[in-house]
Amino acid sequence: MLVSEKISPKTSARKAQIMDVSLEMMRRLGYQGTSMRDIASGMKMEAASLYNHISGKEDILAETCFRMAERLLTGLADVNDIYFNPVEKLSLAVKNHVNILTENTHAGWVFVHEWRHLSDENRSRFVAMRDAYEKGFNTILKQGEDEGVFQDVNNKFAVLTILASLNWVVEWYKPQGGMTPEQIADKLTEFILSGLKKDNN
Amino acid sequence: MLVSEKISPKTSARKAQIMDVSLEMMRRLGYQGTSMRDIASGMKMEAASLYNHISGKEDILAETCFRMAERLLTGLADVNDIYFNPVEKLSLAVKNHVNILTENTHAGWVFVHEWRHLSDENRSRFVAMRDAYEKGFNTILKQGEDEGVFQDVNNKFAVLTILASLNWVVEWYKPQGGMTPEQIADKLTEFILSGLKKDNN
DNA sequence: TTGCAATACTAACAAATGTTAGTTAGTGAA
DNA sequence: TTCACTAACTAACATTTGTTAGTATTGCAA
Known part of the structure; x- marks a missing residue:
């Protein structure tokens, strides 16, 4: 070897x-x-x-969940590192999320729904990653509020609702369906921003 | 007997x-x-x-899923029957949904997540009810568009995204938490309407 | 050709599963 | 008291579960 x-x-x-x-x-x-x-x-x-x-059944689940979680996290970290405009950040974060979830629809679904069945140890590691991911979105919202671009909202609530909309994509997205991941991301971004932005131009 | x-x-x-x-x-x-x-x-x-x-294990699941589904459906039907203003309808439909899901948090969670494990027969009955429920929301959106109150959006997409936000409540709602079901419903309604309304006053 | 690593197999394991059969103790009505 | 009913029990069932041990086959490298 x-x-x-x-x-x-x-x-x-x-x-x-x-x-x-x-x-x-x-x-x-x-x-x-x-x-x-x-x-x-x-x-x-x-x-x-x-x-x-x-090595065992849990291997399949754990490998899937952690691979997805890592990709989501690094994607979001990149967005937060490279860009400055919070609106742009949010849009790219949404794209990142949708792209990863739709790339392999089965993996996306399992990631969203079945992580609960990880062993105690793996599950707490996973939850820690999820918390970090939520924090990344929170950062974007806070920045938008500080800069006066976003309304002041209950951030925890907003992040959870945003992720709800994003994750729900695995429920109905079909590769041969009417919308591409890019179109979905655009629509979702539009939807989310309309609830966040201060002035709806 | x-x-x-x-x-x-x-x-x-x-x-x-x-x-x-x-x-x-x-x-x-x-x-x-x-x-x-x-x-x-x-x-x-x-x-x-x-x-x-x-009578068996599935009894527990089936009874829970169908009881919840029926309550959601009749609640939505009432809203669509009694009221006229689409904004008001949407707001009340959201209230109905959140109230029912949060009333018994465990039942709400099981309803949202575990209906998949119903037997084939029960599952298809359940899915039919869910489709009818989605149609009820669709009706509200269409009415709003016809009356020029809502933007023209992809309705199927919008309904799924709305229900995503609503169902996600079971993930994090806690009776002793910071928000009452009413407050949650108001916030969600605000969020959804901001993405739907034509003029954001 | 020999030998090794990869990959498949059969057989078996202990544990856990949903459910049924048959029985028993207690309660209230006739 | 007698009777039926309710709701608990013990014991057992046939399957299914994830996994291990040991063995056979194959294909490539030496």
């Missing part, structure tokens, strides 16, 4: 297939409703064989 | 306790993560004894 593989083990193509099959099923049946034997049968192999590629 | 009980069997106090215990657990652990033995232990009885009061 190469040193690089020790540090960041290469994900085999086979494992990627298992992840795909698993996430599709978990979206339909939920994490707890999807058994290792279900996944195996989707892979046309035996349940025991899965363990040559993954 | 009385005839009236045959038609609409009286829900015993014991059964109500089982429902309470079950819903609290299902909120924490999910429907599939809550076993009959878990519920029984919460009731300080044996799992088999539960069957003296309920």
Whole structure:
């Protein structure tokens, strides 16, 4: 085994297939409703064989949740680092969120809905990341208020409501549907800003 | 057994306790993560004894989901029947929704999240009710547009986003928290209307 | 060709699942 | 007292669960 593989083990193509099959099923049946034997049968192999590629059922869930969470976090951090205009920031943060959630619809759905079933340890790590993410949105709102661009609102409330609208996308987005992720992001941004901006020009 | 009980069997106090215990657990652990033995232990009885009061595990879920759905639907129908002003209608529809979801926080949560685990038959009945509910909101938006009060927006998109914000309430509402259901409904209405109204006065 | 790593298999495990059968103790009405 | 009813119990059931152990097959590198 190469040193690089020790540090960041290469994900085999086979494992990627298992992840795909698993996430599709978990979206339909939920994490707890999807058994290792279900996944195996989707892979046309035996349940025991899965363990040559993954260390256990929670692996699938944890890897999905943390990969998504990390991407969302770094995307939002970039936005907060690079740009200055709060309206622009918000718009880009929304784009970031929608793009990541819609890129792999099954992963997006599982991320939004099934993180609860992580083990205690993983779950608290996950919740910490989510809190940090909410804080990132809060920063944008606060900046907008300080600069007099946004109304003064209950920020906690506003952030939760904004994320509600964003996450709900996984419920109904379809790649072949009527709207592209960009269009969705634009509409959502428009909707959110109309509730935040001081003067609706 | 009385005839009236045959038609609409009286829900015993014991059964109500089982429902309470079950819903609290299902909120924490999910429907599939809550076993009959878990519920029984919460009731300080044996799992088999539960069957003296309920006909099975799905009973708990189905009764909760349909009771909530019916209340939401009739509430919305009343609003659409009685009032005329679309702004007023929307405001009252939001109040109705928030009030019902927050009245019993566990039931509200289970209703929003766990209906997926209904049996095929119950689930399709449930989805039909949800579609009807969405149609009710659609009607309000359309009326607002026809009367020139609301902007012309993608209605399907708008309804889903509105319901996203409304349902997200179950995620964070706490009876002892900072906001009453009325205050929440007002804030949400304000937020939604700011995205819909033509002239922001 | 030999040998090794990857990947599949069969068999089995202990635990947990929803539910049923049959029984028993207590309560109020006849 | 007798009777029916309610609501609890014990015991057991057939499945399903995630996972492990041990073994066979394959394909590539030496």
